Amino acid sequence: MPVWRLDNPVQHYDWGSPDYIPELLGSSEPDARPVAELWLGAHPKAPSLLGIADQQIALDQFIASNPEAILGKATQLYDGRLPFLFKVLAAESPLSIQAHPSKAQAKLGFARENALRVPPDAPQRNYRDDNHKPELICALTPFTMLCGFRAYADICHDFRSLGLDSFFSTFGAFAKFGDQRSFQLLMIQILTLPKEQAGGVLRRLSQALAEDAALPALTRETVLLLLDAYPGDIGALAPLYLNLRLLQPGEAVFLGPGIPHAYLHGAGLELMANSDNVLRGGLTPKHMDIEELARILDFSPYYPASLPCRQESAELRTYESPVEEFSLSAISLESGSLELDTRQMPVILLCLEGVATLRAEAVELELSRGGSAFVSADTGPYSLSGSARLWAATVPPLKTETPLQK
Secondary structure (H helix, E strand, C coil): CCEEEEECCEECCCCEECCHHHHHCCCCCCCCCCECEEEEECCCCCCCEEEECCEEEEHHHHHHHCHHHHHCCHHHHCCCCCCEEEEEEEECCCCCCEECCCHHHHHHHHHHHHHCCCCCCCCCCCCCCCCCCCEEEEECCCEEEEEEECCHHHHHHHHHHCCCHHHCCCHHHHHHHCCHHHHHHHHHHHHCCCHHHHHHHHHHHHHHHHCCCCCCHHHHHHHHHHHHHCCCCHHHHHHHHEEEEEECCCCEEEECCCCCEEEEEEEEEEEEECCCCCEECCCCCCCCCHHHHHHHCCCCECCCCECCEEECCCCEEEECCCCCCCEEEEEEEEEEEEEEECCCCCEEEEEEEEEEEEEECCEEEEEECCCEEEECHHHCEEEEEEEEEEEEEECCCCCCCCCCEC
């Protein structure tokens, strides 16, 4: 059998939405707990399940039973593991400010913490594996996020206009030189500010907002949101030094190693390399290692542009992400059909609207809203028909190969 319907786990985190994912899955009895994420993949922490011979088998175990056939060309590249994790994310309140290491940084950090015998599940552990975690976020609703450091001149202007410059001994050098090193020192001082001094900064910030300080409306709203959601957390300054983005449905950005970011509100599709390496820098009660975070952060100004799309056909467009582990495509069917090919790479399909029929060899699966399927790499040609909107996560073709469409 070349294709299988998936049963996917949900994650309950405090910042999650109480209704978006339950409604997507057609839940008749919503859970009182917020539902933050729906995971589609083979992550050992919470793998998707597929039905085989009246039994449910975890996708990671299924892949391990015959990786060459199931993962195809990805087998050797990624040590017999599915290289990506696909998620539906629904944020009702802000997530932590965080960044992820490069592959080289992850290998060094993981080896170092192993040598120090830091337990794998210890809350103070920074590196839980030796992989990087680039990620793509594609908005399903209007989606607010912070991402990448702002232009230095803009940061300097806003700190001065709000009367925050005098709180930081490193600000003078930053205002004078405006270079990456002086900004790094300012950021380290901000993130390591003692609690009592941080309280003074936040009181001044609140006062400046009450006095109608000149800030764009969305920035003002976001600062007030963070002050309310995380009282006493210096991360409330983040909209002053990180870019504030409002993504529209279908708009996507890519976040590479060292790029600080925080998702604030909205629902989106998140596609990432299979890693748990997260270093946090505010808006969280969880462990923060600012010294290690400073090692992996890219302190240069960076505004993540919206990802361009390659229009494969009238029904299929692919987001051009710059990594080897994953690729995201949007599929829109209007009472028609689309012929596709796995190219010897695994595919996960998710239906968000309508009803589609997935056909591969002699197998047919009907996918309605919230339904998903795994397509094995050795399937080859398959088709989708009906009136539906779906998303496909897969491994990009090798440089000499053709794209997803047959």
